[in-house]
Amino acid sequence: MTLEQIIFLIIAVVILLASLFVVTAPKMIHAALWLILALAGVAVIFVLLQAPFFAVVQVIVYIGAIAVLFIFAVMLTRKAMQDTGSQLNRYSILAAVICIMIFGALTGMLLSWGGSATLLESGALPADSIADLGVALTDPNGFLLPFEVASILLLAALIGAIYIGRDRSSGEGEQ
Amino acid sequence: MNMVWFYIGIFLIVSLGLPAVAIFLASLLAPKKPSALKSTIYECGLETEGETWVQFKAQYYLIALIFLVFDIEIIFLYPWAVAFDRLGLFAVLEGLLFITILAGGLIYAWKKGAFEWA
Amino acid sequence: MDFLTDPVTFISQWVQQLLINLGIPEITAAQILPGVGAVILPLLAMLWVIFLIWYERKIIGRLQDRPGPNRVGPFGLFQPFADMAKIFTKEHITPTGADKVPYNLAPILAVGGVLGMWAVVPFSATVFGIDINVGALYIIAVGSIGTLGIIFAGYASNNKYAMLGAFRVVAQLISYEIPMVLALLVPVLLSRSMGMNSIVQAQPVWFLVVAPLPALLFFISSIAEVGRSPFDLAEAESEIVAGFNIEYSGLKFGMFFVGEFLHAFTNALIFTALFLGGWQGPGAEQYPILGFVYFILKTLVVHFLGIAIRGSMPRFRIDQVMQLNWKIFTPIALLSLCSAALVEKLAAGAGDLVRISLHVAANLVIFGVVILVGTKSLKERNARLDDLAASHRSAIHLVLGTPHDA
Amino acid sequence: MDFIGKHILTLILFLPTVAAVVIFCLPKKRELLIKWVALLFSLFPLVLTIILWFWFQSDQAGFQFQEQAIWFPSIASTYHLGIDGISLPMVLLTTLLTPLALLASFSIKDRIKPYMILFLLLETGMLGVFIALDLLLFFVFWEIGLVPMYFLINQWGGDKRNYASLKFILYTMAGSLGLLLSIQLIGVVAGTFDLPQVMKVWNGLSGTLLGLPIGTVKAVAFWAFVVAFAIKVPVWPFHTWLPDAHTEAPTPGSMILAGVLLKLGAYGFLRLVLPLFPAEAKRFAGGLVFLAVMAIIFGAFAAFGQRDFKKLVAYSSINHMGFVVLGIAVGAAAAGTENAHLALNGAVLQMFNHGLSAAGMFFLVGVIYERAHTRNLDDFGGLFTLMPVFGGLLTFISMASLGLPGLNGFVSEFLVVRGSWPVFTIATALSMIGLLFTGAYILIALRKVLHGPVNNHWVGHLSEINMREILVLAPLMVLILAIGIWPAWILDLINKAVIMLY
């Protein structure tokens, strides 16, 4: 077992445990914190995949922004959720069964597919894979359209979120 | 895996470990005389009143929201900047268009008073 | 490689040779050393904080016409040690209802997030922490860990003032991250790389000269990121008691301040690397030790500036902080990014001089425009406020009758 | 880069139109936004022009950055653009003055949206004239430039704006008719409207048109051109529209009118009359010189006789443009000699210089008009004490207008005088009377406005010139000095173009 594999396994365990806590933690805020751990683990996985840019972006976007957003949202809606009682609804058992079945099916398929175990990393990493990304994003023959559409998507999300989330009844918040 | 990231990992672990060790050592050194009064929550010397968890302004959420959108922008723009030499003028203009569109969001937020902290 | 011109490399090669002589395979030996460096550097940084605390207190003291620390040791040099002795022996009090794990994790994250930045700082031509090709973004990423620490502290303390303080600080931090990231994008664009060392090497002309506006934005934003005066909302005692760290005591409390002091200095380091040419200077290529000296000197100058600002500016209100960021800094950052990209591309064929002057000109134009618009809208706003005040006054008069003293 | 490189002229030409469209879409109430959008958009052509300036190969013959696209294939008219060393300074002048005028327009309070749209369309029109290489295109832009100006005067002008704008439009329209006629004739005779092609075939043409010998056709076309351009310049005695229009136009309008619009006429002479009709031009050069000298002398005298500050400046334009015409006449009379080169250099440079100084003067007049609401020289006096910075700036620009050595006006006037002396000695000597009175009216204006005891009437009413206004003047002043001290940077370009052209 190489060093990488050891690291991978450790991180994988961390991620999965954290994910489990995310979906089961009784306190919402704890769920959010566990999510942070899980996402940090994913960042390490990205490093192992030699995509450091995404590892860093993962930290910046998920931990620095999305997690913060979640925590804010949790805090804002806290009054409603006094963490009493079960956090799971009535489908939980059914859901667990379904999920385990899906996982089993997927794993079985993956293991039965030879490629997944034998396929090796395809050659050396390009010297500037990040620049490749930049070029691909702006290449009219590449992903120009998604690139621009992404900006519009973000704009739409921003406008929509502001429109929806704006506090139209003033004086509700205390501070 | 690239070795440098291994070092980064070590570095980060040490970085986090150092304060942890320091605090641990300090807690060994420090006196421990807990009392109920000491561990009450500090509120200007008054007794705690009302819920501990008050509700906060939605403004915070809006700020985080705008921040998120602009944070996403960097995923696009950093590769764009790194690849600058390989981009044609057209591609640069596209990048600027991208920025402009997002700036539109900023202006919208501005006009909707998301930044008015009244 | 001479010991005098490049001591670190010299020592590391010597140690490596020693290890090889001890029978360790060469590759392993080469791999061990950076790891050792990765352990030593954060330690050094932590020790450096001791000096920083003294330095900063001294300067602030001088700025405010006080002597600063002067009791313990020559020039009060040992004052930090005395403080340390005291703070190490203070009791740790955990408030009731605190969420233990986040509560204890918070100060660690606050310091660790800052220390982590040192990993990619290029100290000289040959000695740089760890040269990764996403160095610039790495700094941002690690920086956001500190934000997390603050949220933890605020949430876990089980105190509404702490929570409020944390919210404010986090709102400020994430807000100022935007202009910071955008400003940081300009050096990345100009050097076509995110590696800190490549950014330094791309600066025969300091980016401060090429891109003064982004540099200014970066500088101010980094002050805001540290949360220091005039952005020290977290410590607005009159409004929110003492901020997110109100429920902390002893060294845990101290750690937040260690983090703050270190962060201020780290930001100066990064600013130097990004905008002031890092270790570049005459002879720095041949004699890396010179580069190191340049780097530290520039950093100290920048750091001094930050301290001077801290020592001389009043605190902003939170609305001012937010408006400053979103209504002024972010638009400027976007504009200057656009102009940098445009100029860089349009003047690609032109000589360096033309290119740089165009950059500077574009920056100046933006600056001028901002000043113009700014003063204009400020005037309009003031006029509006005056009107408002006048109408209020007249309303009061209506209610209370004509004032007698008029 | 490549895209810009290939279509830079189109970009420069239509960016203002794009801006106008953008503004059209903006809400009317957002005046500040409209102003800024207009200003910022108008900066793009300027930046492109500066880039163009660096890219321009001054020692290369013919037109550069040519673009050609199908336009009216049935009549062999194409969308053909291109510049040479004569049009490039004019393009720079236009793209420079427009942002400045827009910045100056920030004080306009009334119906800002249509105003800005008109202004930007005006810029496109003017630029089009300077860079069009197709006669029909030239004419189209010529007319496009006319209409916005009419509305600007008519809608945002002073008290007598109706009279002034009507005079302006009728006068120039009358000229335009001749222009159109002439262009038609050329197009029909040469079989194309493409200017480079026309130039190639024109002098070798023979035959008849509608029974008229080709010589007659040429003479008719020549005179039609001359009248059209002479009105636009304006040459004495076609000048009376100018003082009225300038006086009634809003300040930024006057800046553009004096700064760029007058140059259209002179540019027409240089671009069309001299190359296409060298023989006729040579024959009638004497007449042109007579008119030029009359313009110089009577322009100066009339300016000296004015009591309205803006009118004074307006007449000074006639006086200064007289030197341009003088230079052109010398260029026609002595084509190919060194004298002609010098005179034409001087004429082109004088066009540029007058653009700078006249715009500056009109703007400064506007500055005090905005504050005092009068332009009567006799009402002022002692303003130097109240507005020292304004006084300094006014003195500076006035001196540029007066032709003080070390500032730009001198260089061009000297070149014209030097070029014309051996060719038209008497006329040159007579024009010196105009030069003398240039000094007189400038000084009398300065004296009446700035000097004298403090006029208590204005104390507390006139505020110092503000930062925005200084910002408008600053680029002008920098260029004025730059050309005055080191004219080679611009003259080199003009010089090479002039030599290659004739």
Next chain:
Amino acid sequence: MIPLSWYLILAAAMVCIGLFGVIARRNAIAMLLSVELILNAVNINLLAFWRYVDVVHAAGQVFVVMVITAAAAEVAVGLAIIIAVYRKQKTIVTDDVSDLKG
């Protein structure tokens, strides 16, 4: 060397956990958290395929970028909706929210 299947299985596990969360959590915010898990699993898959199958073209990276963007947009709007709903109905328990009812 880590086999590709490891990544894929890890991702599969994450997806399933996330799916469970989406279906079973009562709290709407928790649902969004779970969605994040799923999206991250997708990202792992995408990058793994990029690295193992076609590292020369940037398509895999681009997809990751898009997924992140979409995730951000989703979170932004989703949370905004939750907050708005909360304001209106003072609850974010999914069972109690039935606005999707026609």
Next chain:
Amino acid sequence: MTAETLIWLIPLPPLLAFGLIVLFTNRSKAVSHTIAIAGAAISWLLSMIIFVIAVGKQDLAEEPLVSAINWLPTGETFMRMGVQIDNLSAVVLFFVAWTILMIIIYSVGYQNFGQPKGERDVAGLPPRGAAIIDSHGHVHNVPSVEPMYSRFFAFLSLFAFAMYLMVVSDNLLLLYVGWEIMGLCSYLLIGFWYGKDSAKKAAMKAFMTTRIGDVFMLLGIAFLYSTTGTLNYREIFGNHELLQHLAGTPSGILGLSTAGAIGLLLFIGTIGKSALFPLHVWLPDAMEGPTPVSAMIHAATMVSAGVYLSIRIFPLLSAGWETGAVLTPVMIVVGAVGGFTALFAATIAVAQNDIKRVLAYSTISQLGYMIAAVGIGAYTAAIFHLVTHAFFKALLFLGSGSVIHGMEHGVLHTGEHVDAQDMLNMGGLRRKMPVTFWTFLIGGFALSGFPLVTAGFWSKDEILSGAFRGGQTLVFVVLAVAALLTAFYTMRQITLTFFGQPRTEAARHAQETSWTMTLPLVVLAVFAVGAGWSGIPEHFPVIGGILPNWFESFTGAMLGHEEQAAGFNAIPLVVSVLVSLGGLGLGWMVYRKVKVAQDPLRKALGGLHTLLRNKYYFDEIYQQCFINPATWFSEVFTSIWMDKVVIDGILHSIGRAFLWLGRLVRSGFDVPVVNRGGDAIAGGVKYTGAAISPMQSGRVQQYMVVTITVVMVFTAILFAFLKLV
């Protein structure tokens, strides 16, 4: 750095100073004058270095220090612009550097640096004094500091730049540039106190009058340039064949040769700048400016520029002339203008009471002297007198400024309303202001040509002897009479000002001025005496030859053919001694005992005195003959009659005609506007909303469970039975 490069640098420091003061230091008086003085001092230093280098260079006349660059593209060639130091410019540079530096230092004191701000002072008017309360509680009126202090120094610096530029230039165009910028500065400085009606008029008068000359000069330059293809001094004046060719070609103007025509045109420039008859009217009015200005511009430097130009173009003026031969027509004109001006101005000076006006007319007269010397070919003497005159006239002006300053002090102190510049109000100042007195005396004696000691004697003597030797008897006589008058009015001035008893209270309370003002006086006094010793003729009795006649050999070398040193002739010497001593003595006799403020000559001369006092009514004549017609022509004829009546009248007629035509057409073919249909499109499409039946519970998670279960089942079926996956 080579000497040539240094020359380029000479004009720059004052320009820099100007820029700095205007842009940045307007608020700080001390910084402003420090910058101005520093600029002048650096230029002074550079000038001295260049002067020493130039003097030390053996073959300076053949190989002057030059450096040039391409400046203006002119067709196929470039016009080159450069700097040059030859013998003439070296000498001029010497006195220019000294006087400029001294005058700027002097201005510090003159503008009352260090004094309090006046309460009633406004920018644009001379300071009116400030009231201060001393330690005893008494209120004193003292001079107050000039409100526009910094501006003054900025203008002075700009002026210094222009003057240096003119001196070091190597061609006529650059000279013209400097020349005109000086004109601008002169305008600005004369109109410095623009709030005064007289000052603003004087400023404009000065600018316009000199501009008349300048316009001709510009023509001359254009003429010269088009004829020779160059404007460079050496290429024209050093080229003998070219000059001969020019002298031989008729120009077609007034029957002059080309050289003559060009020379005449250029000389008109001199007439304007040096205030020679008939363009002399501006100079006395220019005394409206502050006194340092008068000294600098209107005595030492700018007016000298005219003479400098004449000397420069002397080869052109004298083209075709050999020493001793008949003068060329242009030279005759030059000599006549010079000689006439010398006498004419001297007569006016006799009847002036204003201390500065006397000096102004004296300046005109002395400039006439120099021009006359140029006209008769004695250009070395002209240069010599130019130098010595610059020193002593600057000294006299500064001295008079000091007197006025002292008087103003007295006026403020006593509160008397008297004119501080009127000599009749003075008297007895020698005890109050000793330094001023002695230096003024030295200057006055130098102006009068007091024998042997003063510089003025040597230079004037040389001109007189030049005129005598050249056989220009008429010129000689005129100049001698002028010299007599000069000595007379100088003595009149000294006596009225310094001797006798004070005639007013103000004079009684006059005070010596500060060291910044007296120091320049002393320095200039040294030169007013010493400058003459460099040019003592070798053949002079007794003292001739003790000191070598350096000046003549230095400057004489410039034109290549040295004037033959004619033998000594006693007549001019005797005449010059006689007129000088006689004039001085006469003045002393007449004015020794003046007690009341009344000029004794007034009675003696009667109507002639009135004529003289009113300057022969030249201003009034010009007003009637030139200015009024020009005003009428422009205001009435051009603006109204021609433009409004004739041209616009024609236009309006055409317009009316067309209007009439248009109405005709419209009434004939009036077609009503088609009524726009504009029918509104019938009502828009109605929204159809189909209500979908409430099939759903609205619970998201429920849908999800169902969906996923279904999908799973289907997949399993497909997988198990159909083997599709």
